[in-house]
Amino acid sequence: xxxxxxxxxxxxxxxxxxxxxxxxxxxxxxxxxxxxxxxxxxxxxxxxxxxxxxxxxxxxxxxxxxxxxxxxxxxxxxxxxxxxxxxxxxxxxxxxxxxxxxxxxxxxxxxxxxxxxxxxxxxxxxxxxxxxxxxxxxxxxxxxxxxxxxxxxxxxxxxxxxxxxxxxxxxxxxxxxxxxxxxxxxxxxxxxxxxxxxxxxxxxxxxxxxxxxxxxxxxxxxxxxxxxxxxxxxxxxxxxxxxxxxxxxxxxxxxxxxxxxxxxxxxxxxxxxxxxxxxxxxxxxxxxxxxxxxxxxxxxxxxxxxxxxxxxxxxxxxxxxxxxxxxxxxxxxxxxxxxxxxxxxxxxxxxxxxxxxxxxxxxxxxxxxxxxxxxxxxxxxxxxxxxxxxxxxxxxxxxx
Numbered sequence: 001x002x003x004x005x006x007x008x009x010x011x012x013x014x015x016x017x018x019x020x021x022x023x024x025x026x027x028x029x030x031x032x033x034x035x036x037x038x039x040x041x042x043x044x045x046x047x048x049x050x051x052x053x054x055x056x057x058x059x060x061x062x063x064x065x066x067x068x069x070x071x072x073x074x075x076x077x078x079x080x081x082x083x084x085x086x087x088x089x090x091x092x093x094x095x096x097x098x099x100x101x102x103x104x105x106x107x108x109x110x111x112x113x114x115x116x117x118x119x120x121x122x123x124x125x126x127x128x129x130x131x132x133x134x135x136x137x138x139x140x141x142x143x144x145x146x147x148x149x150x151x152x153x154x155x156x157x158x159x160x161x162x163x164x165x166x167x168x169x170x171x172x173x174x175x176x177x178x179x180x181x182x183x184x185x186x187x188x189x190x191x192x193x194x195x196x197x198x199x200x201x202x203x204x205x206x207x208x209x210x211x212x213x214x215x216x217x218x219x220x221x222x223x224x225x226x227x228x229x230x231x232x233x234x235x236x237x238x239x240x241x242x243x244x245x246x247x248x249x250x251x252x253x254x255x256x257x258x259x260x261x262x263x264x265x266x267x268x269x270x271x272x273x274x275x276x277x278x279x280x281x282x283x284x285x286x287x288x289x290x291x292x293x294x295x296x297x298x299x300x301x302x303x304x305x306x307x308x309x310x311x312x313x314x315x316x317x318x319x320x321x322x323x324x325x326x327x328x329x330x331x332x333x334x335x336x337x338x339x340x341x342x343x344x345x346x347x348x349x350x351x352x353x354x355x356x357x358x359x360x361x362x363x364x365x366x367x368x369x370x371x372x373x374x375x376x377x378x379x380x381x382x383x384x385x386x387x388x389x390x391x392x393x394x395x396x397x398x399x400x
Contacts, residue, residue: 008166008169008171009147009148009169009170009171009172009173010171010172010173011148011172011173011174011175011254012172012173012174012175013174013175013176013247014174014175014176015044015047015048015051015138015174015176015178015179016047016051017051017174018048018051018052018087018136018172018174019051019052019054021136021172022052022054022057022085023054025085027084028057028084028085029056029057029058029084030057030058030060030082030083030084030085031052031057031058031059031060031083031084031085031086031087032059032060032061032062032080032083032085032086032087033045033048033049033052033059033060033061033062033086033087033088033089034062034064034076034086034087034088034089034090034094034097034098034101035061035062035063035064035088035089035090035094036063036064036065036089036090036091036093036094036140037063037064037065038090039089039090039140039182040061040063042140042182043178043181044089044138044140044176044178044179044181045061045089047176047178048087048089048138048174049061052087060083062079064076064090064094064097066093067093067097067154067155068093068096068097068154068155069154069155069156070114070115070154070155070156072097073097073100073101073104073114073154074101074104074111074114074115076097076101077100077101077102077103077104077105077106077107077111078105080101080102080105080133081105083105083133084133084134085133085134085135085136086098086101086102086133086134086135086136087135087136087138088135088136088137088138088170089138089140089179090138090139090140091139091140091141091144091146092139092141092143092144092146092153093153095137095139095144095146095147095152095170096146096152096153096154097154098135098137099131099135099137099146099152099168099170100114100152100154100163100168102131102132102133102134102135103125103129103131103132103167103168104132105132105133106132107129107130107131107132109126109128109129110125110129110167113125113126113129114163119158119367119368120368120369120373121159121160121161121162121274121277121368121369121375122161122162122163122164122369122373122375123161123162123163123164124164124165125163125164125165125166125167125168126165127165127166129165129167130167131167131168134171134172135170135171135172136170136171136172136173136174137170137172137173137174138174138176138179139173139174139175139179139180139250140179140180140183141180141183141187141191142180142183142188142191142192142195142246142249142250142253143190143191143192143193143194143195143249143253143288144191144194144253145195145198145253145254145256145257147170147173147174147175147254148169148170148173148254148257148258149168149169149257150164150165150166150167150168150169150257151163151164151168152168153277158368159278159281159364159368160277160281161368162277173254175247175250175251175254177243177244177246177247178243180246180250181243181246183246185231185234185235185240185241186346186347186348188231188241188246188249189228189231189232189235189345189346189347190286190288190289190292190347191249191253191288192224192227192228192231192249192253192345193228193288193291193292193342193345193347194253194287194288194291195220195224195249195252195253195256196221196224196225196228196322197270197272197273197291197295198256198257198270199217199220199221199224199256199261200217200221200315200318200322201269201270201271201272201273201310202217202261202262202265202266202269202270203217203218203221203265203314203318204269204302204310204311204314204315204318205265205266205268205269205270205271205309205310205311206265206266206269206310206311206314207307207310207311207314208264208265209314210263210264210265212260213260213261213262213263213264213265216260216261217261217262217318218318218321220252220255220256220261221318221321221322222321222322222325223252224249224252224253224256225322225325225326225341226325227245227248227249227252228341228345229325229326229327229344229345230245231245231249231345232344232345232346233327235346236346268374268375268376268377269310271298271308271309271310271375271376271377271379272291272294272295272298273291274365274368274369274375274376275290275294275298275361275365275384275387275388276290276291276294277290278361278364278365278368278369279293279294279351279361279388279391281364282357282360282361282364283351283353283357283361285351288347289348289349289351290351290391292342292347292348292349293349293350293351293391293392293393294387294388294390294391295338295339295342295349296335296336296338296339296342296349296390296391297335297386297387297389297390297391298387299315299319299334299335299338300335300390301386301387302315302334303315303316303333303334303335306383308377308378308379308383309379315334316334319334319337319338322337322341323337326341326344328344330344349393350393351391351392351393352392352393353388353392358385358388358389358392359385361388362381362384362385362388363381365384366380366381366384370384
């Protein structure tokens with residue numbers, strides 16, 4: 001159960017606002033701008049560089065490739081000697097690397113926590129651990145909410161791990177439509193679904209009614225559904241998303257991380273996330289392809305009464321609200337409905353895997369998140385495998 005709320009991140013609308021934030025901190029003289037190599041030459045990076053290059057400031061730009069791993073993050077932290085502020089420009093993976101590098105710099109306690117061997121897929125940072133550097137996050141994707149969240153994902157030798165701690169929340173989040181101007185609408189649609197999945201999973205994954213928290217979650221879910229439909233209509237009409245809709249999606253995505261939507265909820269209510277994490281890793285999929293594939297069987301199990309996964313009553317309630325937003329009729333059944341909604345948003349959920357690979361996903365899921373660990377609760381290997389089987393629409397036979 002989560003019984004606290006804390007959101008120290010300041011949100012700026014437009015990268016030009018970074019200059020004013022820095023001007024109020026005259027002691028800041030050395031700035032490192034971390035950028036995803038894929039956007040290193042983009043207009044948003046140019047705008048950020050112009051904004052941070054104030055009088056007398058020294059600006060170093062470092063381009064990073066790939067999602068990074070624990071060893072790379074620690075090395076990056078070592079390379080930040082002399083830096084006063086980090087400005088990170090990129091997608092969720094880049095922002096996660098920046099969060100962890102800022103945490104690890106000159107912080108033996110954090111470095112120990114990140115390198116301590118464990119089988120659990122969850123690493124909880126103690127409240128006393130502090131980040132050594134202020135961080136300004138400029139996301140170039142939507143949906144993850146990494147620019148405001150107290151979470152980061154990182155690759156370790158034993159698999160991708162989820163790291164949680166208030167010290168991971170950036171000081172500043174910058175939402176600028178220019179940052180997502182070249183992002184394909186396919187990935188924007190996945191971002192809307194990711195934020196919707198986050199809200200509904202925690203809402204339906206808990207059996208308790210909390211009137212204020214429920215109302216906030218329902219409002220965010222409804223707004224995300226409306227934005228998803230608007231984006232779908234633009235795509236079907238042959239157009240592209242504009243600055244307004246991308247900024248709206250980014251704003252609502254960030255709001256889904258605010259504690260009031262899940263205060264008092266089961267911290268481990270979003271069980272589908274743990275399965276999607278391993279499914280995407282083993283099969284080499286984008287995370288949201290795995291999530292989209294898992295949603296229908298997951299909601300089917302909840303609707304059929306598997307209380308370990310969530311509340312059928314609460315799932316039906318929030319699905320009724322989501323269904324009412326659709327311009328076209330969606331099935332009343334939540335499981336059929338979420339599948340139809342995902343398809344209508346043109347989000348790919350077709351995955352293939354043979355029995356041996358699904359066995360691997362199952363074993364990794366149980367090892368990292370179950371078998372006595374609290375994240376999967378009472379789910380057993382057979383339960384996990386059943387959900388995975390339902391997610392694979394074009395199953396391949398096991399190799400003999």
